Amino acid sequence: MEKMNNAFEKMKMLVGMEVEDEHQQPAIEEDGNSFSFMDDFNRQCTLTTKQRFYGFAICLVSGLACTLLSILVFFHPIKFGITFTFGNLLALGSTAFLIGPKRQVSMMLDPVRIYATAIYLASMIIALFCAFYVRNKLLTLLAIMLEFGALIWYSLSYIPFARSMVSKIMVSCFDTEF
Numbered sequence: 001m002e003k004m005n006n007a008f009e010k011m012k013m014l015v016g017m018e019v020e021d022e023h024q025q026p027a028i029e030e031d032g033n034s035f036s037f038m039d040d041f042n043r044q045c046t047l048t049t050k051q052r053f054y055g056f057a058i059c060l061v062s063g064l065a066c067t068l069l070s071i072l073v074f075f076h077p078i079k080f081g082i083t084f085t086f087g088n089l090l091a092l093g094s095t096a097f098l099i100g101p102k103r104q105v106s107m108m109l110d111p112v113r114i115y116a117t118a119i120y121l122a123s124m125i126i127a128l129f130c131a132f133y134v135r136n137k138l139l140t141l142l143a144i145m146l147e148f149g150a151l152i153w154y155s156l157s158y159i160p161f162a163r164s165m166v167s168k169i170m171v172s173c174f175d176t177e178f
Helices: 002-014 037-044 049-073 077-099 101-108 114-134 137-156 162-174
Strands: none
Touching: 049 077, 077 101, 077 114, 077 137, 114 137, 137 162
């Protein structure tokens, strides 16, 4: 029974639910408040496990649908940039339902993937800027290519040793003598 309880607690942690730990004490900040803004936000946005999975599924399916529908407007780079980026934002936000917004942000700001996150978010902003304000098809297409590459690199940061393996493969491919 103890093993089953431990497994259930680990499952709760994986989906971002509160784990009941009698040894856990709230961290007291410098100004005397026992909870930060994100802790307060997480407490106000409590969802049941079923609601979390529904939110995750809806956001993920919507994001994938936008990304796939962006192919239909591929020859209109501005529309393509908007739908592709919006699909990426929805797909990225879907995991916040699953693991919670605080854990999502802390995982994105983890030292292992901070640069990948920054490049990915910056490339989304650049793509939207090029699509909405610059309205240059070539720049929008270049920004989308940068965004797609940043998405791949960001996704690889969640797989152990994937980025180092891809880096070694790329170096070995380009290191061959002609």
